[in-house]
Amino acid sequence: MNKVGIAAYGITPFSKEDKKIENLLMDSVVDLFVKNPKIDKKNIEGVMVSTNNNSKYLGPIVAEMAGIQPKTTISIENLCNSGTNSIVSAYSYIASGLVDMVLVSGAERFDSPGQILDWDNSRGQFKHPIFWASLFTKSYKNHFSVSDEDLAIVSVKNHKQAKSNPNSLSNKTFSVEDVIKSKQITEDLRLLDCSRSCTGSASIVLASEKIMKDITSEPIWISGIGQKTTSAGFTKNNSFHSMESTKEASNTALKMANKEIKDIDVVELHDAFSVCEPMALESMGFSDNGKSMRMIKELHQTDNFKINPRGGLIGTGHPLGATGIAQTIEVVQQLQDRADSRQIDNVTTGLVHNMSAAATSSTVLVLEK
């Protein structure tokens, strides 16, 4: 299998802008090519588009708009982890030797149809994500004697970290009291516990080891990939206070990278709602079950940005098709020592966790210098 790495990225600020999906995709594609003049468009052999938007034929459309004539074009939709699924697809094409360089571009509009999984009728009339998130939160709080105030720290921390991210939707800091007093969405969920659907775009170029040295002096290698889908329907989850798919995906990715969880220096994880951060940390093995709020509090109190340095989904916003790519870009920037005021010291190994539909599907990537 060919070694595969990330050669370049482009990203634009997340917003509530009303813009056509094709133009949105191009925003980060153009940012990527302008900032990486060594990448010759003629050598892009694959264009992969990650989005939940209903527009058709977006791979060829982006290729045409960018002046690329690739061998392969595809669109990838897997709800909220479309982005990392696209990266894994690009990796697979390159690792197999079919192509040497792929452009992956993800984008979403604020009004994405990917927020609701119409098929999942087990949820009855409660199909909006706030309902599964409320049940996760209630289950997690009851099982581990965690309070609303404890969970509010996730939002406080990630909004604080997002303030150092020029691309984030949020530019405000909040106290635990602010979170608790924010609009009550359900008995177990407040507005500031929720990531917000928004408009955003992120692009990345993956390349084989063979051509990498010609296009960048700072490649970041994908050393581990783990994916697991346990079901499509939320109610098929075996546990409502842990993430089975995340646990399996994380174990697979770490094994492939020949790493242990203690080797991970920085993490971007899928905090769609406050409770998702402790659940994901525990499922990946950063802490025993029910104990990770202690770790999160300590990280917050010491201004340690190890978990979700860009502000996670809660602080940065959640443009579904772009999210996994934006998470990956953050870990790449951390590994390249280019994360400005968010930079963590001595980063050699990073991890991306991106999931869909109440953790029914998870992707975990391990990245290294």
Next chain:
Amino acid sequence: MSFEENLSKGQFLIPKCTQCKKIIWPSSDYCSYCFGKIELKKQDFEAKIVEFSKKNDDYFCLVEIENSFRIIAKTYQTPTIGKIVSISKCGIKDRDYFFEIN
């Protein structure tokens, strides 16, 4: 009649595989274990609240049916975990299923 045709008339039937006899949820044309055909059984079944939360005045409950599958159902009564309930109302509205328990 299909599961949905029955549901739209307020009847909640249990989908079972004609070959392996397992309950298959959500109802489908084929069994997800053995690809056998599915039949709909009109039978008494046990429904139990396994988790719940509340939005405004409505509780929404995760309800486990026959120790096999789960749905999210609405109730106006204060729920408790482990409480045995029955489906008092069900149907399809604006293409979405709805379930109420008491």
